[in-house]
Amino acid sequence: MSSRTWLHDMNPALKFILVVISMLTLAWFFNPWTPLIFFLGIVLLQFLFSRVNWKIWFLLMIPIGFTAIGYLWTTLLFAADTTGNVIWVWRGFEVTDEQWKTALSLTFRVFAFSSMSLLFAFTTDPVKFVMSLMQQLRLSPKLAYGVMVGYQFLPVVREEFILIRHAHRLRGIGKEKHAWQRLLGMRRLLIPLLAGAVRRAERSAFAMEARGFTGERRTVYYEPIGIVGRDWLMTIVIISLLTVSSIGGLLLS
């Protein structure tokens, strides 16, 4: 079925706006059902309309699970609202049903946000995302191409990082015992890395200008990115999921 590529083909800027809208909407709900329904809906959408490597998806969800557990017990221990019926007592420490609901809500919220983020990360091509920000959201070309230059340097930065580490080790540096020593040692790593970055930035800026880059907006793009009918269909699907989970959450709680 070709519908498995719909989320991948969707306009990145539109997808980005949808993620932001649903996040800002979910932030107002403190019942456990809204984020839970939304989370399940997003997973279902991903299942239907994208080709996601679920093994990697689960791997990425593990650290998020840790954060969620942290939220769960912090909200239980330090709740602002301690009204409601006591449902659980342990060594003089009481948990009310209201507290439990809020804690669950914040925990599911972590999952809901992350599922949305993973949906975006798994189905969006980074270069197309920036191009779409420039073409649909009118991001300045100077900034857009600037970001692209930085992005292209990513593997170079990684390589240089390893190189500097090796050079340090050759000279017998880099065996710090304490965490604070390692934090101060960051300077030794970062300064050569940044100095290299400055030089590279200058060279590529000159090269871009030498090839006629002025930073003016173009009228025609080599790779035009548009919004097609199917994008609006996906938008309607996601917005209705958001509405259903908001109303459903209010009704169920």
Place this chain on the structure above:
Amino acid sequence: MLKSWKLKEVVLMSVFAVVFAVVYLLFVQVGNIWSGVIGPIAFEWIFGIWFIVSIICAYIIRKPGAAVLSETMASVIEVMIGNAVGPRLILSGIVQGLGAEAAFAATGYKRYDWWVLCLAGVGAAIFSFAYGFLVSGYSALDPSLLALMFGLRVLSGAVISGLGGKYLSDGLLATGALRGYSISRDVPKKHKIKGEVIG
């Protein structure tokens, strides 16, 4: 706003954004694992790390918008690298950058002393906390815990991003790589001499 910017300054911001985007993502991983043990407060004492690029870029380039643009760029690149925090990072990046920018704007983009940089770190901390209050549901938490979190974040903003940012930039200035940027135009002589010797 971008008319007065040279391309090399924009590219400098973006390349710095790449370096720090990698650092930021590393610390997100560290924070995530810690926060399973000690809750959301795990992020607070290292929160200053996430403001550092805006302070370094504003300190080096010294133009209106340097703080907010560099922080936004770093967050866009974090999203491009791909991570589980996702597109909402861009929003928090803009908010943090605006916080730092507010401090530089308040001094009229004229002063770049250590206390202004610390103030920028504090500004970013305040803005990001207000944003976190909404998005992460801090309103469900006990006010005394919130006060502790807020205090830690402000302190971390001032020390790690403010002082740390200055420490890094001054080290970078001494290498002589920053010739041609505003930072090396009005610095005391001893830095320049040091720069010539080392760079």
